[in-house]
Amino acid sequence: MESAFSDLLAPLSSTRRAHTLEVGRKVRGVASRLPETVRDDAVTAAYLHDVGYGFPATGFHPIDGANLLSTRRFSAAVCNLVAFHSAAVIEAEVRGLDAQIFEPFALADAPDIDVASDFVWWADMTTGPTGETVTIDRRLAEIRERYEEGSVVRTAIDRSEPLLRAAVQRAEGSM
Ligand SMILES: [Fe+2]
Numbered sequence: 715m716e717s718a719f720s721d722l723l724a725p726l727s728s729t730r731r732a733h734t735l736e737v738g739r740k741v742r743g744v745a746s747r748l749p750e751t752v753r754d755d756a757v758t759a760a761y762l763h764d765v766g767y768g769f770p771a772t773g774f775h776p777i778d779g780a781n782l783l784s785t786r787r788f789s790a791a792v793c794n795l796v797a798f799h800s801a802a803v804i805e806a807e808v809r810g811l812d813a814q815i816f817e818p819f820a821l822a823d824a825p826d827i828d829v830a831s832d833f834v835w836w837a838d839m840t841t842g843p844t845g846e847t848v849t850i851d852r853r854l855a856e857i858r859e860r861y862e863e864g865s866v867v868r869t870a871i872d873r874s875e876p877l878l879r880a881a882v883q884r885a886e887g888s889m
Pocket residue numbers: 733734737763764838
């Protein structure tokens with residue numbers, strides 16, 4: 715499975731590639747807990763969630779990734795999960811980006827996607843920047859160490875923390 719994604723992940727730094735591959739492995743490891751309708755898409759999205767870093771177009775990686783995957787004919791579910799991963803909407807707001815950038819990837823009334831989304835966020839929030847497994851506390855602290863106060867990422871993480879923690883809690887509660 716991983717070799718199928720290696721071309722797409724090749725432009726990423728080796729640490730970022732290690733991170734995104736581990737997020738994929740984590741979701742694959744718990745895939746049986748996911749509704750069958752979204753199982754494969756959740757695993758694919760997890761492996762590729764940070765692919766946008768390797769294909770910068772707008773410079774906002776969740777949307778760059780979703781756009782790329784959409785042109786490569788990945789499913790609407792995969793593109794949705796990548797576009798919205800780990801509170802991307804909040805970071806977009808902090809960056810002053812138009813909320814319309816998410817519209818092509820929105821899916822109405824998709825409760826199974828919401829479950830899949832929790833699992834992708836959980837895996838991302840419990841995998842450090844080089845692929846090591848961490849608690850969400852450690853993960854948030856590490857992001858705060860990497861990005862200084864007042865920076866976009868730091869402000870976004872402060873605002874999205876409750877959403878990130880809630881998603882992790884829901885995912886862990888259903889495992
Ligand atoms: Fe990630």
